[in-house]
Amino acid sequence: AQTVTQSQPEMSVQEAETVTLSCTYDTSESDYYLFWYKQPPSRQMILVIRQEAYKQQNATENRFSVNFQKAAKSFSLKISDSQLGDAAMYFCAYKGPSYGGATNKLIFGTGTLLAVQP
Amino acid sequence: NAGVTQTPKFRVLKTGQSMTLLCAQDMNHEYMYWYRQDPGMGLRLIHYSVGEGTTAKGEVPDGYNVSRLKKQNFLLGLESAAPSQTSVYFCASSFTTSTEAFFGQGTRLTVV
Numbered sequence: 001a002q003t004v005t006q007s008q009p010e011m012s013v014q015e016a017e018t019v020t021l022s023c024t025y026d027t028s029e030s031d032y033y034l035f036w037y038k039q040p041p042s043r044q045m046i047l048v049i050r051q052e053a054y055k056q057q058n059a060t061e062n063r064f065s066v067n068f069q070k071a072a073k074s075f076s077l078k079i080s081d082s083q084l085g086d087a088a089m090y091f092c093a094y095k096g097p098s099y100g101g102a103t104n105k106l107i108f109g110t111g112t113l114l115a116v117q118p
Numbered sequence: 119n120a121g122v123t124q125t126p127k128f129r130v131l132k133t134g135q136s137m138t139l140l141c142a143q144d145m146n147h148e149y150m151y152w153y154r155q156d157p158g159m160g161l162r163l164i165h166y167s168v169g170e171g172t173t174a175k176g177e178v179p180d181g182y183n184v185s186r187l188k189k190q191n192f193l194l195g196l197e198s199a200a201p202s203q204t205s206v207y208f209c210a211s212s213f214t215t216s217t218e219a220f221f222g223q224g225t226r227l228t229v230v
Binding site: 006009035043044046047050091105106107108109110112 | 149151153158159160161162163166176177193206208210212218219223224
């Protein structure tokens with residue numbers, strides 16, 4: 001069964017600094033999708049960034065980028081120039097391949113609570 | 119645009135009572151999911167559906183039932199609520215397996 005592990009329950013960063021959130025996953029599939037979601041205190045789940053496993057190039061979205069290491073099954077999120085609005089819970093998520101069936105589940109890690117210090 | 123709408127937003131139940139949570143999406147998405155979120159445990163998948171008329175069990179299905187009679191709706195039922203089902207419930211939907219999932223605003227359920 002696929003699993004997603006986030007080993008950092010809490011992280012803290014100074015405003016304008018860079019922080020990296022870790023995520024590892026386990027799967028026997030070669031084709032899959034990885035996501036980072038942000039959950040601010042409003043409880044709304046917001047997609048931050050997406051990575052397709054078949055793409056070697058790391059995804060980037062403005063100040064957010066990932067370090068995707070397929071062989072190591074690692075998918076970390078880097079936030080550059082941290083802002084107060086980045087304070088939130090961050091979830092790493094895995095989704096199985098398109099031909100799926102039972103592997104079409106979207107599964108989440110336990111989350112990392114990020115605090116941004118002014 | 120409504121997106122994904124969950125009803126109700128808050129509910130308090132007594133142990134043993136039943137209720138149904140409704141999730142409605144207006145994006146013609148094939149995939150729909152129900153999760154529960156508990157402190158320190160992230161989002162755990164309860165049940166999901168890959169299309170109208172189909173459902174499948176997730177990680178924590180016990181005590182819950184679901185139905186997907188219409189493509190746009192995914193219902194989560196609790197037949198006999200227990201205090202262990204106190205949680206925040208999220209519904210999500212996606213168009214395909216590769217596209218992002220859109221989430222509802224969550225339902226906070228307390229079972230006393």
